[in-house]
Amino acid sequence: MSTVVITGANRGLGLAHVRRFTERGWRVFAGRRAGSPADALHALAQEAENLSVFDYDAADQSAPAAVKAVLGDEPIDVLFNNAGASNVGAGGQGLDDVEADAITATIGVNAVAPLMLTRALIDNVAASEKRIVANQSSLMGSIGDNGMGGGYVYRTSKTALNMITRSLARDLSGRGVIVVALHPGWVKTDMGGERAPLSQDESIAGQQSLIDGLTADSSGRFFNYDGKELPW
Numbered sequence: 059m060s061t062v063v064i065t066g067a068n069r070g071l072g073l074a075h076v077r078r079f080t081e082r083g084w085r086v087f088a089g090r091r092a093g094s095p096a097d098a099l100h101a102l103a104q105e106a107e108n109l110s111v112f113d114y115d116a117a118d119q120s121a122p123a124a125v126k127a128v129l130g131d132e133p134i135d136v137l138f139n140n141a142g143a144s145n146v147g148a149g150g151q152g153l154d155d156v157e158a159d160a161i162t163a164t165i166g167v168n169a170v171a172p173l174m175l176t177r178a179l180i181d182n183v184a185a186s187e188k189r190i191v192a193n194q195s196s197l198m199g200s201i202g203d204n205g206m207g208g209g210y211v212y213r214t215s216k217t218a219l220n221m222i223t224r225s226l227a228r229d230l231s232g233r234g235v236i237v238v239a240l241h242p243g244w245v246k247t248d249m250g251g252e253r254a255p256l257s258q259d260e261s262i263a264g265q266q267s268l269i270d271g272l273t274a275d276s277s278g279r280f281f282n283y284d285g286k287e288l289p290w
């Protein structure tokens with residue numbers, strides 16, 4: 059049985075991934091921020107013996123050590139750093155209304171937190187069969203794809219996550235760990251909004267089939283939900 063640890067699992071793409079991994083018979087550890095509504099996740103955990111819920115706040119620097127204490131030496135086939143926010147602070151995304159503190163705080167949640175959680179759990183990942191770290195990035199973080207400008211807070215945080223992904227891939231290749239950045243597509247969630255063309259099911263089915271097919275050669279690369287490679 060494979061094991062996945064996924065953050066931001068109480069709603070949106072994280073919850074959809076939890077549902078599907080659980081149905082597929084994986085052992086699932088689902089991180090959610092204490093105090094956030096998580097009724098659907100807890101209801102699922104009541105029914106599924108292979109699902110456990112743990113507290114995880116990406117803005118809390120003590121969180122990685124606490125998660126490590128919960129997981130102990132459990133091998134983790136896939137560490138899925140999914141939790142993310144478009145703007146943790148005040149202000150907007152544009153040149154006129156962006157606020158400096160918002161950029162820093164959002165980089166903390168979207169990029170630094172995945173790095174620190176990965177470091178805390180790396181022995182668990184390296185001890186598993188699949189040895190995968192999947193970082194939920196965004197095409198908005200691609201420098202090569204940025205034809206529109208703006209998006210200073212969110213774009214910058216996901217670009218930072220992309221660079222972290224590439225460095226982790228290089229640093230961990232000797233341990234056989236595969237590290238990838240993923241773009242889920244533009245998906246109907248609280249973040250993606252109603253106008254998004256993709257359903258959660260389409261996105262997460264694509265992402266899970268992509269994860270199933272990853273090889274050592276995939277490490278350090280950036281993939282769309284449908285398997286297409288994306289420009290950094």
Ligand SMILES: NC(=O)c1ccc[n+]([C@@H]2O[C@H](COP(=O)([O-])OP(=O)(O)OC[C@H]3O[C@@H](n4cnc5c(N)ncnc54)[C@H](OP(=O)(O)O)[C@@H]3O)[C@@H](O)[C@H]2O)c1
Nearest residue numbers: 066070071091094115116141142196244245247248249250
């Ligand atoms: N939807 C899209 O079109 C799209 C496109 C590209 C990339 N993405 C990425 O996909 C991931 C999931 O997005 P989504 O669309 O499912 O968004 P969502 O519906 O807004 O869900 C975001 C999830 O991240 C969690 N989260 C936010 N800040 C957190 C923190 N400080 N600590 C722990 N958890 C935190 C939220 O928990 P709370 O309930 O506690 O807030 C929630 O579970 C994100 O990384 C996002 O950037 C989404």
